Amino acid sequence: MKAKTLKGSSKIGKILQNMGSILLFLVIWELAVHIFDIREAFLCTPSSAVYHLLVPQPDANYHWSVNILTTLKEYVISFAFVAAGGIALAILISWSKTIQGILMPAFIFICSLPMIAIAPILLIWIGYGLKTNVLVAFLVSFFPMVINTITGLGAQDKQLLDLVRYLGANRWQVLLKIQLPGALPYIFSGLKISSSLCIMGVIVGELIASDKGLGYVIVNAQLTMDTPPMFASLIMMSLLGWGMYLLVSLCERLLTPWNFVKERVDS
Amino acid sequence: MEEKKTLLSIRDLKKVYTTREGELEALGSVSFDVGRQEFVSIVGPSGCGKTTLMRIIAGLMPQTSGELIVDKDYFDPQKDVGFVFQKALLLDWRRVIDNVLLPIEILKLDKKKYIPRAMELLELVGLKGFEKCYPNELSGGMQQRVSIARALIHDPKLILMDEPFGALDAITREKMNFELLRIWAESKKTVLFVTHEISEAVFLSDRIIVLSARPSKMVGNVEIELPRPRTLEQKLLPEFNRYALDIYNKLEVK
Ligand SMILES: Nc1ncnc2c1ncn2[C@@H]1O[C@H](COP(=O)(O)OP(=O)(O)OP(=O)(O)O)[C@@H](O)[C@H]1O
Ligand SMILES: [Mg+2]
Numbered sequence: 001m002k003a004k005t006l007k008g009s010s011k012i013g014k015i016l017q018n019m020g021s022i023l024l025f026l027v028i029w030e031l032a033v034h035i036f037d038i039r040e041a042f043l044c045t046p047s048s049a050v051y052h053l054l055v056p057q058p059d060a061n062y063h064w065s066v067n068i069l070t071t072l073k074e075y076v077i078s079f080a081f082v083a084a085g086g087i088a089l090a091i092l093i094s095w096s097k098t099i100q101g102i103l104m105p106a107f108i109f110i111c112s113l114p115m116i117a118i119a120p121i122l123l124i125w126i127g128y129g130l131k132t133n134v135l136v137a138f139l140v141s142f143f144p145m146v147i148n149t150i151t152g153l154g155a156q157d158k159q160l161l162d163l164v165r166y167l168g169a170n171r172w173q174v175l176l177k178i179q180l181p182g183a184l185p186y187i188f189s190g191l192k193i194s195s196s197l198c199i200m201g202v203i204v205g206e207l208i209a210s211d212k213g214l215g216y217v218i219v220n221a222q223l224t225m226d227t228p229p230m231f232a233s234l235i236m237m238s239l240l241g242w243g244m245y246l247l248v249s250l251c252e253r254l255l256t257p258w259n260f261v262k263e264r265v266d267s
Numbered sequence: 268m269e270e271k272k273t274l275l276s277i278r279d280l281k282k283v284y285t286t287r288e289g290e291l292e293a294l295g296s297v298s299f300d301v302g303r304q305e306f307v308s309i310v311g312p313s314g315c316g317k318t319t320l321m322r323i324i325a326g327l328m329p330q331t332s333g334e335l336i337v338d339k340d341y342f343d344p345q346k347d348v349g350f351v352f353q354k355a356l357l358l359d360w361r362r363v364i365d366n367v368l369l370p371i372e373i374l375k376l377d378k379k380k381y382i383p384r385a386m387e388l389l390e391l392v393g394l395k396g397f398e399k400c401y402p403n404e405l406s407g408g409m410q411q412r413v414s415i416a417r418a419l420i421h422d423p424k425l426i427l428m429d430e431p432f433g434a435l436d437a438i439t440r441e442k443m444n445f446e447l448l449r450i451w452a453e454s455k456k457t458v459l460f461v462t463h464e465i466s467e468a469v470f471l472s473d474r475i476i477v478l479s480a481r482p483s484k485m486v487g488n489v490e491i492e493l494p495r496p497r498t499l500e501q502k503l504l505p506e507f508n509r510y511a512l513d514i515y516n517k518l519e520v521k
Contacts, residue, residue: 163356166325167373167421168345177372181360258360258401 041225049231061220062229068236070213074130074202075240078137082194085138086145087187091175093146094153104150111143116204128209137201141194148193152186153179185259188252195248199241214240274342274425274457275301275324280333282319293319295482296333301425301459303341306451308460308468310514311478317461318353321427324459325350342424346374349418351431355410357402363389363413364398370421381420388416391446393439408435412443419450428460432467441499444471448497469510470497477517487517 026046032038033045040048053064093100119136126132160178169177206215217233253260282294293316301307309317323330326344337344349370357366367385371378389398392412402410411434418426432440448471451458462468468475469491477487491510493501501507 157356159352159354159356160358162322162327163350163352164369164373166327166348166350167370169373173373177369178358181358184360256360258403261401261404 040227042227044227044231046231048228049235052228052232053235062217064232064236067212067214067217067233068240070130071202071206071215071237072240074133074137074205074213075199075244077130078134078141078202079195079198079244081134081138082141082145082198083191086142086190086194087149090146090149090153091180094150094179095171100150104147107143107147111147115140116201119204119208123209128211133202133205133210133213136205137198140201140204141197144197145190145194148186148190149183152183152190155186156182184252184256188248188256191248192245195244196241199237199244203237272303272338272341273300274303274305274338275459276334276336277301277324278334278336280320280323280335281331282316282323282328283331292482294323294330295484297478297483297485298333299476299485299488301457303338304455304457306448306458306460306471306473307476308462308472308474309476309478310462310465310468310518311483312480312518313463315478315481315483317478318429321350321429321459321461324348325427346421347424349421349423349426351415351418351426351428353429353431353433355402355407355414355434357410357413359402361402362398363394363400363402363405366402366413367398367417367420369417374421376421385416385420388419389413391450392416392443408439411435412439415443422454423456425457425459428458430461430463433463440467447471452496465511465514466502466507469493469507469514470502475510475514477514479518487514489513489517 030045030047033043052062057063093103116136118139119132122132122135126135156178160182161174164174164177202213203215206213207219210216210219214233214237218230221227221229221233277300278298280294280297281292284291284293297316297320299307309320311317319328322328324335325348357363358369361369364382364385367388368378368381371381386395386398389395392415394409394412394416397405397409402413405413411431415428415431418428432443435443444467447458450456458471460468460471472491475487475489475491476485477489478484479486489510493504493506493510
């Protein structure tokens, strides 16, 4: 008798469905602008936003490769710090019950703070540019990551710890063999939440003060009520956030394969 | 005689849990010996402290008072114990084979050398061909059998089994009983076996320790003098039933 796992073939169908609904939305938008004859200074068509992205722009402020790369770089740096730092700090905190007892309430408090409000203060302290934007993004998305990971590290059935302790497992073995693998689903849900918070933080930093980046494009285009680059920028932001989310989901699939086999086999 | 040597000696072992409602006496002074290569069962009503006793023997928690003496020359309480828990407790993220090999990793032994042994054990518990599955692809009884293979992988001298067959159906249970006896006889292991099933205890054991309800006292220490190897026919013998009746009486089942 051989165990077999069935592949979900409805997966592709679901993706097509999602794409279809997005496409439908864009078509309605495009038609609405034409039919109701909306001024471009108020709302542009999606096609003109995409067109803006695709043709070379004479205005240096609208050089998309520079702006996209700037935002992408800030996003990747801050998200990498959030992921690595969040997991590391969570492990350290979960190491000691006392530290956990002291820090967790503080963290939950910080989490409920609208971190974005800190951006103008950071601007005074650090000045504008990559560092500030990265820091804003970090602060906005770091604490949910830590809290999720700590929850995951403590979520194991206590008896699973007995399973290795009776064989004299040390702390590292308990962490590496039981706690960390068991926390992976929590870590990935933390990463998913943080990935969208993080791009938001980067953009907020750019909106407040920057000389390049997708957030800067919006602020700059607003001055002249030039809507196509504004919507083009929005499209790119959502693509960046979506891309990171997909990347996290892909890693999740690779690193927690047991969560993706659901068919049971009976003897 | 070699097999009369004591492996484990339990002297006035007591366990009091401190709970929110106050003190709870789980084990009220239990004493007995387990000889090398002996098959000893522990029976007693639910909540009388059988799991507690096993956990103390495995070194997972300290006793409140009393002594636990082991023959340290023959036996290392850390490396030479295999524990089959009441629940299967498999690691969801490991394939069946890697679950079986977990003790090898914890004891830092050469994992590669134990792979053939792991396959053998899986075949023994009737799970050949499932080694690449994840635990959530197996039924409850199959998971429990994986946990039995896991407890045997590092070739422990003492096997602690806490109602290992509770989740199995009657037929599989009967088969597993035979397998267990075969492993025990071949590998000269010592088994301490907790069960609720009196006839299972009589069928398997050299000796049965009978515990009373909480706070538990030892109310019986019954030698089972049925010849080995045990057979199904023995279950119909008057002696077999006399042993069972004797234990029921000690448990004050009326
Ligand atoms: N960690 C604990 N803290 C407090 N009380 C406990 C703890 N573990 C067990 N007990 C109590 O100790 C008593 C004995 O529990 P134990 O699990 O050893 O019983 P058992 O004989 O294994 O029962 P069963 O046959 O139902 O598995 C029970 O009354 C239980 O409530
Ligand atoms: Mg129990």
